[in-house]
Amino acid sequence: MTMQIAEAPYITPTRRRVLVVSRWCLQAAIVAVVAGLAIWLALAVREALARKGIQFSFGYLWNAANISLSEGLVLSRDGAWPVLEPFSPTHSNAQALFAGLWNSLKVALTAIVLCTVSGTLVGIGRLSTNWLVRNLCFGLVECVRNTPLLIQIVFWYFAVVLRFPPANAASGWLGGLIASRSGLFLPGLAVSEDASLASQALLVAAVASTIAALVMRGGRRKLTCLAVALVALALAAALGFPLSADLPVATRFGARGGFALSPEMTAILLAITVNSAAYVAEIVRGAIDALPKGQWEAAASLGLSRSHTLRDIILPQVLRIVLPSLANRYISLTKDTSLGIAIGFPDLFNVYGTVSNQTGRNLEGVIIVMLTYLALSWIISACVNALNARINRQGGTR
Template identity: 55%
Template sequence: MTLEHTNATGLTVERDLTVARRRRNRIRYHATQLAVVVAALALVVLFAVAVKEGLARHGIKFSFSFLWDAAGFDISEGKTFVFDSGFWLGFSDFTSDRSIAQAFVAGIVNTIKVAVLAIVLSTVLGTLLGVGRLSTNWVVRNLSFWCVEFVRNTPLLIQLVFWYFAVVLHFPPIAAAAKFYGVIISQQGLYVPALTWQGEGSAVAIALASACWVAVLGLVFDRHRTTRWICLGALVALPSLMLATGTLALDFPVASKFQASGGTSISPEMAALLLAIVFNSASYIAEIVRGSIDALPKGQWEAAASLGLGRRDTVNDIILPQVFRVVLPSFGNQYISLTKNTALGIAIGYPELFNIYGTIANQTGHSLEGIVIVMASYLILSWIISAAVSWADRRLSNPGAMR
């Protein structure tokens, strides 16, 4: 047997041992993970069985069948899903003859409505405040600083009460409401123009609407920069074309002596909750943005200055694009937090999910089943936000995603 053959045999044995060791480690890892999952599920099942038996000893039945009973109460605002003609899924105002399940849906819709608006507005305002904290203008810098510090160091519940009782309820009555370019601000709420669909059965309307959806899908999912710009331009031009052809129409609110009609409205409770959450979340987002800008190397600013770029162009074209690549996970945590903070709407009577749960629990006595539904709803909303932020983070982190 030659030396080369002996060395080759030894290398083969060593490679086989390495493969076997890696296989054992992989099997051990998956077995450990499976054991942890099984143990967690077993604990949940044992807890559920113990709770159910404890309730049974006291004559309390744990069941979700109450969800199909008639609610028997009204909600001040909110829409829910209904089945038109027994098959088609529609969207309608909630009434007392709807089921309790539909009441929960109305609460979830109200929660999502506030959360989505708050995410968009707080991101814009927080970014402006964060950049303002680093402004070379003394007034802007200090004004941003004190706004952030004041809001961050006071409880959100107190801010909510302030916005509702000290601001929103002191708006003028509807007869003397403030009007700005079709927007009506009064004690009864905020009324803004709304787009209404006028293209029933029209081939042109269907074609324009389909083109809008295609442009949206292209803007979201296409990776080529040129295609994305084309889709963005189409999304700007198509609504104008739909308005020009009468497919869409602007419905402006009109105020009378006692009420306003037309457009779409935001109730005083929703307005106060939205203002409180937006300003509170924006203060934290501002600190995230400010810290991320400070963490960038100073060479970025010096390189931009050497190219002759002004401070505004440097921030817009160089600094912020880099900042948003690293702040998205922190933004995601803040988005999840503000979504859960919508539950504070119960303090001012806004019919969000937790408020409606309280009414259902008082009327039916099924408080445990109700709180399970509420917790599961918030958990699912948090997972959706986390998944969306993770997707956006991967898109921004992938060098080839924005070609």
């Protein structure tokens, strides 16, 4: 019986060959159709632009931009050293796009840090034993998630930040933070001019060994690094500490000194942080809920308090579960910075719009912007994947 089946295969070699050939033909046909479509699209756009007198080329990137941006740094050269300097209209179009990217990244990176911390707190708050805290956190998350981000950005800008008092009337809170309609001014760090080179070097060494302590594995090495950091810090202080707090001082139109955030930057940062914090809270809460109840019960039966259980048992496991979801959230957050155009924040998309309006070069611009966003998404995914691998490897060895 089995012999018969083996001798009478379903598909004869000839038929198999026909199938293989037809499948290859199908593949070729699909590729040809899609490639043809893409080429037709590109050619038609190019021709249409040519009719307007615009040739497809990236040469315009090196022409002077002749636009002004309210903020943004560009990379330029001071001798052999690359330095960052504020954008000015004489800079090239490429520099303008770089300034836009700089602004986008500035908001995205700050918001990623802030929303992760506050979102985790709100997520834990949603599981609090306190009824009020639990429901307030729930209400906040629902309000934020069920309304458009754009209205939140616009609201923070027009109804909150621009309603702050003027800088000279704003009271300095918390020893130096000035919240005014001309922006947010935070205390910064300044390098004292009279500091000796030795103390500066020692401070750098202290920071480096602190970072090394964070990265190192093994308790003894960590302790050594920390000790080195402390000694270096003490020596630096003894030689005349090179850093001093730089408190902002209110003036008529803003503030001098400190670390300044423009009103647009303040608004979009607040909006995106609050918005993403709500999503992060939901991710964290979902992950905590997804852990087996036995974890809580086992910890409780060992006599651990709820806060200890959360800190030592639950959160380390949650971190592993949430990383992929957080990566998606961070990518969305980075894309959300493109809404800065609604309040005049010069992010990458806004600058792209201005530059292509000036030069008429939409096609080249969109290719650059699209590739930049793709690259940003890939970088975020790659970073989170690396972190994920590292954490899971650590978990595996223990």
